[in-house]
Amino acid sequence: PVFADERLDDEIAQIQHSWAKVNYQTAKEAQESAFKNLTEQAHQVSVSNPNAPEAMIWEAISLSGYAKAKGGLGALKYAEKARDLLLASEKINPQALQGSIYTSLGSLYYKVPSWPVGFGDKKKARSYLEKAIQLNPSGIDSNYFYADFLSEQGQYAKAVEYYKKALAAPARLGREDADAARRKEVQEGLQIAEHKA
Numbered sequence: 001p002v003f004a005d006e007r008l009d010d011e012i013a014q015i016q017h018s019w020a021k022v023n024y025q026t027a028k029e030a031q032e033s034a035f036k037n038l039t040e041q042a043h044q045v046s047v048s049n050p051n052a053p054e055a056m057i058w059e060a061i062s063l064s065g066y067a068k069a070k071g072g073l074g075a076l077k078y079a080e081k082a083r084d085l086l087l088a089s090e091k092i093n094p095q096a097l098q099g100s101i102y103t104s105l106g107s108l109y110y111k112v113p114s115w116p117v118g119f120g121d122k123k124k125a126r127s128y129l130e131k132a133i134q135l136n137p138s139g140i141d142s143n144y145f146y147a148d149f150l151s152e153q154g155q156y157a158k159a160v161e162y163y164k165k166a167l168a169a170p171a172r173l174g175r176e177d178a179d180a181a182r183r184k185e186v187q188e189g190l191q192i193a194e195h196k197a
Helices: 001-023 028-048 053-070 073-092 096-112 123-136 140-152 156-167 175-195
Strands: none
Touching: 001 028, 001 053, 001 096, 001 156, 001 175, 028 053, 053 096, 073 096, 096 123, 096 140, 140 156, 140 175, 156 175
């Protein structure tokens, strides 16, 4: 029903704004507890909207943020939970939120340590991030995460190309807070890649 869809859209928008606030405007030492609260909020949205991939994706993004803020080996179970949610949402609709599943999976696979510590895998990361670009070739996040990955792999000239695409990305309605902060990250990454290219 349309009404249910509108309610889900509102709940997702609320999670997105809270995420941007926690990720970009909250002091590092306060991020762990703020992300923990956000994951609980996002989980409630998932529970009340079963089989809605958008809710599962945002729960996964919140969990990834929590894992990053928590750090250490204790964070791995949250990264694994995020990965499992993303893989489950892929089965429902791989194109949900313009390929955000693949941007998030790619990011997890290159930021999580590899075996025997974690499930990190650079080959899988590249494959997922390239899939995200195919689904959303002009998106700020798809291009930023791919550029960031390329830069980490020492492919600076190619990274510059994708950082520039990220800067040229169209604004996302209702995501102005996240876009502004992401642009700063893009510019920082671009400067480093240009310097090293």
